[in-house]
Amino acid sequence: MIGHLLSAADLDRDDATLVLDTAAQMAAVSGREVKKLPTLRGRTVVNLFYEDSTRTRISFEAAAKRLSADVINFGAKGSSVSKGESLKDTALTLQAMGADAVVIRHPASGAPHRLAAWVAGSVVNAGDGTHEHPTQALLDAYTMRSRLGRVDGLRVAIVGDVLHSRVARSNVLLLATLGAQVTLVAPPTLLPVGVDAWPSEVAYELDPVLGKADVVMMLRVQRERMNQSFFPSAREYSRRYGLDGRRMALLPEHAIVMHPGPMNRGMEITPQVADSARSTIVEQVTNGVSVRMAVLYLLLSGGTKEAFREG
Ligand code: NCD
Numbered sequence: 001m002i003g004h005l006l007s008a009a010d011l012d013r014d015d016a017t018l019v020l021d022t023a024a025q026m027a028a029v030s031g032r033e034v035k036k037l038p039t040l041r042g043r044t045v046v047n048l049f050y051e052d053s054t055r056t057r058i059s060f061e062a063a064a065k066r067l068s069a070d071v072i073n074f075g076a077k078g079s080s081v082s083k084g085e086s087l088k089d090t091a092l093t094l095q096a097m098g099a100d101a102v103v104i105r106h107p108a109s110g111a112p113h114r115l116a117a118w119v120a121g122s123v124v125n126a127g128d129g130t131h132e133h134p135t136q137a138l139l140d141a142y143t144m145r146s147r148l149g150r151v152d153g154l155r156v157a158i159v160g161d162v163l164h165s166r167v168a169r170s171n172v173l174l175l176a177t178l179g180a181q182v183t184l185v186a187p188p189t190l191l192p193v194g195v196d197a198w199p200s201e202v203a204y205e206l207d208p209v210l211g212k213a214d215v216v217m218m219l220r221v222q223r224e225r226m227n228q229s230f231f232p233s234a235r236e237y238s239r240r241y242g243l244d245g246r247r248m249a250l251l252p253e254h255a256i257v258m259h260p261g262p263m264n265r266g267m268e269i270t271p272q273v274a275d276s277a278r279s280t281i282v283e284q285v286t287n288g289v290s291v292r293m294a295v296l297y298l299l300l301s302g303g304t305k306e307a308f309r310e311g
Helices: 012-031 055-066 085-095 111-118 134-148 166-177 234-241 281-300 304-309
Strands: 044-047 070-074 101-106 122-128 156-157 181-185 202-203 215-218 256-258
Touching: 012 055, 012 122, 012 134, 012 166, 012 281, 044 055, 044 085, 055 070, 055 101, 055 122, 055 134, 055 181, 055 215, 055 281, 085 101, 101 281, 111 122, 122 134, 134 166, 134 215, 134 281, 156 166, 166 181, 181 281, 256 281
Parallel strands: 044 070, 044 101, 101 122, 156 181, 156 215, 181 202, 215 256
Antiparallel strands: none
């Protein structure tokens, strides 16, 4: 059986720690002049992106190339998908080409799970609809650990459009596994049904949460997924849930500010905050490559595959 990474819930504490430790070793390689390892030479990684992406797509491509894998980038635009080819037929094509791993981003929640049933290789979920984005959660945990020295016991506020955010869901799952305390801060209209069952707290006001937070993770307001009005105006949203200089000053001295990108500067975060010394936004991108190298390595390098639950 081949391992997959479909959900942050696939990882127990040991698995997640192994990914973070392996990522730290990969980061050491990324700091060298020659950034390549021969580990995945002769293996094929397909990036299958049905939804727009900058960071995640480039990051997976860089990660696979640094491990010397052959990389095939497949975008829905300009492929037979625009002629109506189904995910299953595309999967069978990839299968016929001998893909060892398929990294998939798809607007439909659950698409990576379906794909895992149709291909022989490992499937990595790079974001499915409003559902999950496990490698983002891993790179966020890695960033917390490298800035603050640990994840266990950290108080993390995740703020904004939780309803449409796969980043929030994967982070809540992974952070709970790693022992952090998560508080979701959002207007009631931007919280999903069933959030009470998540391993996190909920707050509707931002200011009272900030004084005790070690980490504030701002989420992008996902207008492209909004088919109705979830708040009165952009101005009103920023006033209540945006992170600006005044609010940042309420944070403890050591606290960091995160954002998965892409940012709506001026909406959920002001440029002053995004570009401040507390912001880890650029570091998150750098760490993403190391974390994705670790995931591909652990899934594809034979012996350590048991690190992940069987798909
Ligand atoms: C996120 C995504 O696509 O889910 N971005 C990312 O992967 N860096 C978050 C977002 O789009 O807001």
